[in-house]
Amino acid sequence: MIRRLILLLVLLCACAAATLRPGPALAHAALVTAMPADGAVMARAPEQFTLSFSEPVSPLVLRLISPDGATTTLERFTLRDRTLTIEAPTELAQGSHVLSWRVVSEDGHPIGGSVVFSVGAPGARPPEASAQRDLPVTLALWLGRVGLYLGLVLGIGGVAFPAWVGPLPASSRKPLRMMLVLGLVVVPFALAAQGLDALAAPASDALRPEIWRAAIGSSFGRTAAIATAALLAGLISLSLAGGAGRALAFAALLGTGLALAASGHASAASPQWLMRPAVFLHGISMTAWAGALLPLALAMREANGAAALKRFSRRVPLFLIALLASGVALAIVQVETPGALLTSAYGLVLTVKLALVAALLGLAAFNRYRLTAPASRSVEPAKLRLRRVIGVEIAVVLAILGTAALWRFTPPPRTLVVALAAAAPASVHIHSEKAMAEISVTPGRAGPASVSIALLDGNFGPLAAKEVRLSFANRTAGIEAVERPAARQPDGSWLVDGLTVPVAGRWSVELEILVSDFEMIRLSDTIEIKP
Structure with a gap:
């Protein structure tokens, strides 16, 4: 089964490499107004620049490119919620200047752009930095998210199995440990990709200190820190017996929800009192359900497998109800209108995810109503068939995680609506x-x-x-x-x-x-x- 899962992950990587082509960076917040305005011709040089955005942001890189192509880094600025006021250099030359900016929005995603203005009279337009995505960095961002999700959902979800189902099968400890170690190894990889994307730097700059400062300073830095603690707690729980191990595994499960709620589109949406708890609940529900599948399949090979199957079947509906309720709340806020499911990139990713979740629920229903009863009576053909169907469920979970990681590149429709409303x-x-x-x-x-x-x-x-x-x-x-x-x-x-x-x-x-x-x-x- 492990070899099949690895093969499926390789196929997902190949699909992502084909999908994540270089292209213009998608905005998750939007520039509403700029002073000077783009294209403005001013009689005298401005004393300051002002950039106002549709959502709160934090500056990453601010540069002014003069008519002769020289670049000045702007380091003196003030930030008030959505408005960034930048002190202009003294004695700006006559001609056209480019104010190039790159900021990070509240959901942890970088946004960049530029404003061209002229002092005296327009001159030759200075060269601007490209806003194209770098394919290796884009692929690294996706792989980092997928690897982190595997460690959190399948690793921590698996070690949480004893907290609500039953003892871990001995044969499940090695694959679960591998998932947890994978998650820990991926954290610095994901942070480096985050920093590179934040500063629009190539993959060759991954070891520069400013790359890591940008990553750690973003909201994803909080996710990485909480995820690391949760993964370590899950790893240690495998070495502890009895109540101590179960308690630490349960704490790791809660840490998974906190890590997912610390950054991302949904966590930054309003109302915060609803969205962050919804992300937290969605995360721990998915982790508990999906993470229990591998230990359950392996438990069916052992003598106590029937008892574990009964407990799982009796208790999993609570997680499914929480998963669906929180998912509906998140989708309503993020997508806003049903039409956006097919007319926006975010909506299309959500549509694919919903189709995969529906398939997963169908497989779960088949297991519960057709295979659970005979498998609980230790009917061998039913137990074998149940293990195979659970293997398919795990494959669908991998596809769901790979699909969800694509949201890193797609602004939700609500942000576009907010940007339009702010600019109206x-x-x-x-x-x-x-x-x-x-x-x-x-x-x-x-x-x-x-x-x-x-x-x-x-x-x-x-x-x-x-x-x-x-x-x-x-x-x-x-x-x-x-x-x-x-x-x-x-x-x-x-x-x-x-x-x-x-x-x-x-x-x-x-x-x-x-x-x-x-x-x-x-x-x-x-x-x-x-x-």
């Missing part, structure tokens, strides 16, 4: 007898923003204005009017750039439109700014 503008239409204005604040949330103003006269015709001035106030929050002049755009609209809306809420907005030296039109209304 707030707008208001103001109409009077003499003039009307369509005002859009992008993004429509607190933080750096730009304001676009389209003007018409009272008869829906173009309004020729000499000057436009914008006033923003939120007196409920104790903020008096902030006034900014608007700049006429080539299309006839007016733009206020570099505005910062400090807090969410209902803001008073007023326009002063200078039509001529003797006529001023004032328009006012309120606009809702989201958090």
Whole structure:
């Protein structure tokens, strides 16, 4: 059976190598707004740069590429939740600059991009770093996840068998120890891959200290630390007899749930009070059920196999109920709409996983209702058939773990929706007898923003204005009017750039439109700014 499992794992690796082709890095959070904006041409050099994201992030690498191609690392910055404010170098040269950034989102996934702006006048665009994924690093990320899952689910799940089923068969100790050691060996391998991906570095840089600092500093670093402790506890429990061994194995099982809940898409989703417990419950339920399969199959060769089978059949429904309930909650939050199961990469991975889980449940039902009774009576053909079906179940579990590891490369639909919502503008239409204005604040949330103003006269015709001035106030929050002049755009609209809306809420907005030296039109209304 062990040789068959190894062969299946090799086949899964081959499939993953074919699937994980180099391609653009997928974002798990999104840049909502940048100051300067991409493509902006500025009369004078900015004193600072501002990047606002759809989710909380932490900076990894910030660089400024000057018109002559020289690169400056930006190390002075402040971070407030979703907004990163970076101090600009002094005396920026005339021409086009590239602000290149790479941050890590709350779920542990790196995001990178760049913003091009010009001082004085646009010049030749400086070269930018490629955002392509490196195939060896991508494959290492997947293999690291699969190896860690094998150690946690099959290794720790197996040593937890005595805690709820019965004594471990002697023949199961060696394969379980191999799984646990595999998990421990894979942890540094997975950390190195995480660091390489975080800094967009090639595999040849795996030994650089900054690679390891980036990996350990990410949320996956917490997962690696907890997983290591859980795997060591599971390994030690194999050497302890009686209640001490069972207690340590149970602690390792809880550690598996904590490790899986410490990072990843679902753990970073809202509401946190639901999602992290759901990931924890999903992890320990899957581990207890799937990890018990190998010891159960080997127990069927021994005299006490019938008793172990009865206890397993009687108690496993509790784990299945917890597994399905937590899985449904996670899927609803992550996917949001049924259509996303087939229209997003994350949804397609989930669809494949659901199909595999359905097959696993079908095999489990066949075992329970067709084979358990005769096997419990020590009918040899039924026991042999049961062992073979359990072997197929273990193969399906391996396929599930390999599929779940692909989620590392696919942002869930909820993050895309959040990014779109965060970038959506707030707008208001103001109409009077003499003039009307369509005002859009992008993004429509607190933080750096730009304001676009389209003007018409009272008869829906173009309004020729000499000057436009914008006033923003939120007196409920104790903020008096902030006034900014608007700049006429080539299309006839007016733009206020570099505005910062400090807090969410209902803001008073007023326009002063200078039509001529003797006529001023004032328009006012309120606009809702989201958090």
